[in-house]
Amino acid sequence: MSAAGVWQISHMDLILRMVLAVVLGGLIGLEREWNNHAAGFRTHILVCLGSATIMLLSEYGFSDFVNEANVRIDPSRLAAQVVSGIGFLGAGAILRNGNVIKGLTTAASVWLVAAIGLSVGAGFITGALVCTFLVLVSLYTLNKLEKHILRHRRTHVVEITINEHPGFLSSLNARFGEQGIQVINLKMIQESDAALSSDGNTSPLPVMHLVFSLRCPKQEKLMAAYEQISALDTVVSMEAANFVFHKQAA
Structure with a gap:
């Protein structure tokens, strides 16, 4: 060439x-x-x-x-x-x-x-x-x-709104622990909500918005924990992948 x-x-x-x-x-x-x-x-x-x-x-x-x-x-x-x-x-x-x-x-x-x-x-x-x-x-x-x-290392995010009371966080952690779910991260945001007190007057009710990052190898254990937590009286709402719960107003 x-x-x-x-x-x-x-x-x-x-x-x-x-x-x-x-x-x-x-x-x-x-x-x-x-x-x-x-x-x-x-x-x-x-x-x-x-x-x-x-x-x-x-x-x-x-x-x-x-x-x-x-x-x-x-x-x-x-x-x-x-x-x-x-x-x-x-x-x-x-x-x-x-x-x-x-x-x-x-x-x-x-x-x-x-x-x-x-x-x-x-x-x-x-x-x-x-x-x-x-x-x-x-x-x-x-x-x-x-x-x-890495399917066992996948992180699940769940958002929970709960009426604040003593021991509410330990109660949630206990439900996750019973199912072998590991809490990786937790973010808490305090909100205020209006509710009726026992005398019929409107009073501020402390409400806490929680965002959990969880690690769980089995989906069925995760759903079982969601069901247990949503059944708690203090839980107002709960949102996660394939799971949504909102308490009906009385």
Whole structure:
């Protein structure tokens, strides 16, 4: 191959590489879209196609200047800018809510799609195909395996509104303890409610809103604890996944 041929690409090869970038990026984006993540189908396609186009531009877009004495062409220069610049787009997919951080996997998939696009643009097709296959395995298969292995470490959240009285917290903890449920975290918010006193006058009744983070390996034990707690006279309302209880007004 002549020196000039290294810097040339046919229109058919150019189109095939760009279409392949769309297909590979779309496959990964489809998995993200299916699971309702921030960056989905179209975003991954655009990132992969954009990276491939920039790589093609870096390799072949300046071929007319190859023979210029004062020009040195470096095909990796624009690719390096993509690798560093894609971080800003990935950071937009990361969300933080208290101590919970979401979107890291999606941000990583966006970064990987950019790498796949650069590989396709550079003609490193085998590497791009293998990378796409491994990414899909990691996002789909390993995700299910991770959920199966860590199913006992899943955290359940339940919100309970209760009329405050001495020993109310120990009573709730006892119900959870009887079912072997571990309390990971507890947040208490004191509220005020209007209730009738014994003489018929309206008086403030202290109400406590509790948010429990629980860990329980078995769903049936969790539901049994919910049933026991909702039967307590002091419990006003209770909400959790697959369980809602509101005491009817007398």
